[in-house]
Amino acid sequence: MLDNAIIMILIILSVNVFYVSFSTMRVILTLKGRKYIAAVIGMFEITIYTLGLGLVLQNLERIENLVAYALGYGIGVIVGSKIEEKLALGYITVNVVSKDPELSFTRQLRDKGYGVTSWIAYGMDGDRLSMQILTPRKYELQLYQAIQEIDPKAFIITYEPKQIHGGFWVKQVRKGRLFKNVKKPQEK
Template identity: 40%
Template sequence: MIYVAMGLIQILYVALNSLRVVLMIKGRRYLASFISTAEIFVYIMGLAIVLKNLDSWIGVIIYSASYGIGILLGMYLEQKIALGHIALQVITENEHEIWSRIRAKGYGVTTWTGQGVTGVRTVSVILAPRKEYQDLTSTIREVDPKAFMISYEPNHFIGGFWKKKLK
């Protein structure tokens, strides 16, 4: 039973740690601070159990292995809550149908003309919540399976279509 407690405590600690780091990067300082308080409490409780049972190599292995499991859980949680926004740059030949569908979903689309190796292309940038990334890329792929997409996470926004929605 002690080994199960060791493993679960370590998994919880590392998952909280991962979540706290993401929140710090996203600028959510108060929530990150609150989570860090819970994180250190869990860490101290787990460490106390491990230090009382250092004579058991099984406990040390379980505690160490559960660190990796905690990392996986933290990454899974981060993907599920998907804080922040994604900027998607799209290069396509079939711009009109794509952009009308994207705009109908409430996204802002800024487009301009570019020159590719095989001719003129439309280059566009779309800003969306990270949670909506899959829906957005699926819509684009339905209309133009050959569209070239690059995504990145913007840090700051000033003005534009999304100005009111981002507050």
């Protein structure tokens, strides 16, 4: 079976797609503090890597194997990134600045289940409402939509916190209550 050039190319390509996807996930899990899961994935990753590299090194005279290896690597980066996007591990912190210092903005976001800390800030042209919102990454797009519905001109900055400790929101996450008891909009 391994004597057939097309089958060999497909095997090498597939092996590298899996290897690099595992590698991407291992790195992300390590950065998110999930070291034990990352270690298990790392064991699979290195096994697959060794098999794929061995196939290429046994057949170095065949340039198509090397091309398949490189192509599989590139595809693996894309596949690993897509998997990470779907898993959406971790949390994001969103800083929002609105020209309208009216506090109903904060209340509307809290009614949707988001933990919001807000304060009045002073910008170049006057008072602003500044907010800091922490949410799981899987709710990131929903949060952006909610912000845009309330204030389409809001200034938004997003980053990933390295560590979270204390506060109302952390307690809600630990108890599994986040977004469970959200007030529903009143029907008309």
